[in-house]
Amino acid sequence: MTTLARRLPTIRRAVARTVASGHTALSHPTRTFQSATTPQLSTPDVPLPSLTTADNSLHLQWPDHTTSAHHLLWLRDNCLCPACIHPTTRQKLHSSADIDPAVRPLHPPSLTAEGLKIVWDRPFLYSVAASSTSASQLHHTSVYPLSFLRTHALPARRVTARYDDLSPTTWTGETMRRDVFWIDHDEFMDPRDSSGLYRTCRVLFHHGLVFLRGVPVVEDGSATTAVAERIGPIRNTFYGRSWDVKSVPKAKNIAYTSLFLGFHMDLLYTDYPPGLQFLHCLHNTVTGGASIFTDSFQAAELLRERYPDDYATLSRVPVTFHYNNDGHHMHQRHLTFAEDSRAEGSAWRTTVNYAPPFQGPLELDDPKEIEVFYRAFRKFTEIVEDEGLRYQLTLKEGECAIFANRRVLHGRTEFDPSSGHRHLKGTYVDLDAFKDRLRVLSAEHAPKG
Numbered sequence: 001m002t003t004l005a006r007r008l009p010t011i012r013r014a015v016a017r018t019v020a021s022g023h024t025a026l027s028h029p030t031r032t033f034q035s036a037t038t039p040q041l042s043t044p045d046v047p048l049p050s051l052t053t054a055d056n057s058l059h060l061q062w063p064d065h066t067t068s069a070h071h072l073l074w075l076r077d078n079c080l081c082p083a084c085i086h087p088t089t090r091q092k093l094h095s096s097a098d099i100d101p102a103v104r105p106l107h108p109p110s111l112t113a114e115g116l117k118i119v120w121d122r123p124f125l126y127s128v129a130a131s132s133t134s135a136s137q138l139h140h141t142s143v144y145p146l147s148f149l150r151t152h153a154l155p156a157r158r159v160t161a162r163y164d165d166l167s168p169t170t171w172t173g174e175t176m177r178r179d180v181f182w183i184d185h186d187e188f189m190d191p192r193d194s195s196g197l198y199r200t201c202r203v204l205f206h207h208g209l210v211f212l213r214g215v216p217v218v219e220d221g222s223a224t225t226a227v228a229e230r231i232g233p234i235r236n237t238f239y240g241r242s243w244d245v246k247s248v249p250k251a252k253n254i255a256y257t258s259l260f261l262g263f264h265m266d267l268l269y270t271d272y273p274p275g276l277q278f279l280h281c282l283h284n285t286v287t288g289g290a291s292i293f294t295d296s297f298q299a300a301e302l303l304r305e306r307y308p309d310d311y312a313t314l315s316r317v318p319v320t321f322h323y324n325n326d327g328h329h330m331h332q333r334h335l336t337f338a339e340d341s342r343a344e345g346s347a348w349r350t351t352v353n354y355a356p357p358f359q360g361p362l363e364l365d366d367p368k369e370i371e372v373f374y375r376a377f378r379k380f381t382e383i384v385e386d387e388g389l390r391y392q393l394t395l396k397e398g399e400c401a402i403f404a405n406r407r408v409l410h411g412r413t414e415f416d417p418s419s420g421h422r423h424l425k426g427t428y429v430d431l432d433a434f435k436d437r438l439r440v441l442s443a444e445h446a447p448k449g
Contacts, residue, residue, distance in 0.1 A: 047063045048111050048112075048113070048146075049061055049062045049063065049111065049146070051109065051111050051116075053109075055069075056071060056072050056073075057069045057070060057071045057072065058070050058072070058075065058109060058116070060116075060149065060153070062150070062153070066153070066154065068149065068150075068152075068153030068154060070149065070152075070153075072103060072104065072105070073099050073101065073103065075118065075142065075144065076099050076103050076120060076142070077094075077096050077099050078144075078152075079140070079142040079144075080142070080143075080144065080145075080148065081141075081142060081143070083140075084142075094124055095126075097125070097126070098124035098125050098126050099124065099125070100122050100123075100124070100125050102122070103120055103121065103122055104120075104121050105118050105119060105120065105121065106119045106120060106121040106139055107119050114143060114145070115143045115144050115145040115146055115148070115149075116143070116144040116146070116149060117141065117142070117143050117144075118141070118142050118143075118144075119139055119140070119141050120139060120140045120141075120142065121138075121139065122138060122139075123138055123140065155344045158344060159344045159345035162345070162439060163347070163438065163439050163442045163443075163446070164343070164344065164345030164346070164347040164348065165345050165346065165347065166205060166206070166345075166346070166347045167346045167347070168205070168206060168207075168208065168297055168346075168347075168350075168407070169206040169207055170295055170297050170298035170301060171207055171295050171298060171391075172295075172298060172388055172389050173294075173387070173388055173389055173390045173391050173392075174388070176207070176209070176293075176295075176391040177391065179207070180209075180211065180391070181199075181200070181203040181207065181209075181210045181211065182210075182211045182212070182213055183196055183199070183200050183210070183211075183212055183213075184196075184212070184213055184214050185212050185213065185214040185215045185216070185227070185398075185400075186214065188200055188212055188227070188230065189226070189227070189230055194441060194444065194445070195445060197230060197231075197437075197441060198441040198442070198444070198445040200402075201231065201434070201437060201438045201441055202438070202442075204276075204402060204403075204404065204434075205347070205404075205434075205438055207295075208295065208297075208403055208404035208407040208408040209293055209295075209391070209401070209402070209403045209404070209408050210401075210402050210403075211399060211400065211401055211402070212227065212399065212400040212402070213398060213399050213400075214398055215227060215280055215398050215399065215400045216398070217282050217283075217397055217398055218282075219282065221241070221242035221425045221427070223280070224242050224278060224280040224400070224425040224426070224427050225241060225242050225427050227278060227280070227400060227402075228276070228278045228427045228428070228429050231276065231429055231433065231434055231437050232276075232429045232430065232432075232433025232434060232436065232437055233429065233430075233433055234427055234428065234429065235274045235427075235428035235429055235430050237267065237270075237274075237428065238328055241427060242425055242426060242427040243425070243426050243427070244256075244423065244424070244425060244426075245279065245423070245424035245425070245426055246421075246422060246423045246424070247415075247417045247422070252325055252326040254357050255412075258286075258289075258414060258415050258416070258417045258422075259414055260411075260412070260413060260414040261357070261411045261412040262356060262357065262411050263292070263294055263354070263356075263384055263385070263409035263410065263411045264354065264355040264356060264357050264358065264409060264410070264411060265296075265352075265353065265354055265355045265405050265406065265409060265410075266355070266405055266428070267405075267428075268321040268332065268334055268353050268354075268355045268358055269321040269322050269323045269330040269331060269332050269358055269360075270330060270332055271332060272430070272431075273353075273405060273406060274405050274428035274429065274430060274431075275404065275405060275406060275428075275429060275430050275431025275432070275433070275434050276402060276403070276404060276405060276428065276429040276430075276431070276434055277402070277403055277405045277410070277426065277427075277428055278400060278401070278402050278426060278427050278428070278429070279291070279395070279400065279401045279403075279410075279424050279425075279426050280399075280400040280424060280425045280426070281395035281396060281397055281398065281399050281400070281423075281424050282397065282423045282424065282425055283397060283420075283421045283422065283423040284394065284395055284396060284397060284420075284421075284422050284423075284424075285419075285420030285421050285422070286415040286416055286417065286419045286420040286421065286422045287415060287416045287419040287420070288413050288414050288415030288416055288419075289394065289412060289413060289414075289415030289422045290392050290393060290394045290412070290413045291392070291393060291394065291395055291401060291410065291411075291412055292390055292391070292392045292410065292411045292412065292413065293390070293391045293392075293401075293403065293408050293409065293410050293411075294384060294389045294390050294391065294408070294409045295389065295407070295408060295409075296352040296354060296384070296407055296408065296409050297350065297352065297407055298389060299380065299383045299384045299386075299389060299409075300337055300350075300352055300380075302383050303379060303380050303383055306379075306383075307376070307379050309376075310375065310376035310379045310380065311337065311376075313372050313373060313375075313376035314335070314336035314337050314373075314376050314377065314380060315335060315336070315337045315338075315339070316335070317335070317336075317364065317369065317372075317373045317376075318333035318334060318335050318363070319333065319334060319335070319336055319353065319359060319362065319377075320332075320333050320359060320360035320361060320362060320363050321333070321334065321353075321355060321358050321359055321360060322358070322359075322360035323358060331360065333363065334353035335353065336352065336353055336354060336377070336380065337350070337351075337352060337353075338350070338351040338352075338353065339351075348431075348435065351406050351407075352406065352407060353406075354380075354384070354409060356381075384409060392413075395424070405428070406431065
């Protein structure tokens with residue numbers, strides 16, 4: 001017996017005792033449940049699918065003529081009863097390693113309006129009941145609502161259930177000037193009504209750029225972080241929970257000068273750069289200093305259409321990013337165009353990484369690859385810098401830009417620091433927090449059906 005197999009019974013008994021201390025009915029993970037096995041998932045009042053078995057799977061033929069196959073191991077692992085899924089934490093009370101590969105239905109499975117019912121012929125491998133001879137503990141009953149089975153029947157349904165079927169909408173300078181989204185701070189922050197927050201997050205997903213007006217001007221950054229926390233927790237970095245964008249002597253970051261700041265994304269020298277960036281204008285009376293934005297997804301698509309070989313190069317050759325200054329040494333390499341092969345939906349599949357001010361020496365040793373990279377990067381930059389793709393505005397006091405840091409490139413025109421005062425407050429939120437908020441809001445507000 002392996003070390004894992006020897007240890008798991010002890011671990012399972014400890015988990016069972018912990019659960020039993022507050023929920024005595026959960027102390028036997030393989031007991032047969034009668035009335036309390038079905039979780040609170042609605043099953044639409046629709047005709048039942050037909051059921052057949054083959055290849056260790058249950059096959060359902062749905063009324064819309066689609067079919068789905070559900071493997072027996074997957075079904076046993078995903079039982080939804082309170083002995084398998086804790087009723088309040090909604091977390092599993094067993095491991096996938098507990099599933100006996102020989103597990104089978106004790107009787108032919110049945111389909112009712114309640115769902116698919118299966119009585120299993122054996123317990124978990126490493127559960128408390130596995131060492132018991134009690135027949136009542138050997139046979140576990142699972143009931144799977146039809147809505148659950150339909151959700152997991154096909155990739156498209158899984159994607160829709162997570163709202164990952166959304167698709168970004170690319171834009172140019174002209175279309176952004178026409179469609180730019182503004183919302184009042186009070187509507188965005190309203191604790192009694194999340195509809196304004198939902199509309200903002202939807203546009204933020206589709207376009208990657210939204211604006212708030214009427215944000216309180218507070219020097220300590222509390223109003224800025226409050227706006228960000230309406231979406232998710234602050235991403236704390238070595239710059240702090242929030243940071244100041246203003247011209248200072250002996251600046252440690254080019255953003256803290258009055259110089260022209262070209263298009264870039266922030267913190268690409270980290271493993272997981274922030275998903276959202278917030279720039280809140282506290283003061284802006286200088287000559288110059290306009291904020292500039294462009295859609296890297298649009299630029300990438302244009303490169304793919306015009307120069308497919310160069311797009312392929314930037315999808316293959318990683319770029320070095322670093323920050324080695326002021327007591328910090330950050331280093332990371334990212335592909336300019338990264339596609340997540342695990343993503344089933346279109347919502348979060350593509351990431352662009354572009355930040356020339358923060359690039360380090362390219363870590364390539366093949367001279368031919370170096371030449372190919374520089375040609376491809378030059379072509380992409382020419383598209384990024386196209387004036388027709390740029391959206392430009394000068395943020396006024398109390399206005400805040402929120403943008404997708406892994407998509408929308410941002411920068412700033414040069415300004416004269418002697419002509420007035422320019423002070424922006426910034427903060428970050430991670431992409432996972434934005435995904436979380438968007439899914440919850442979509443479930444609450446998105447049209448059903």
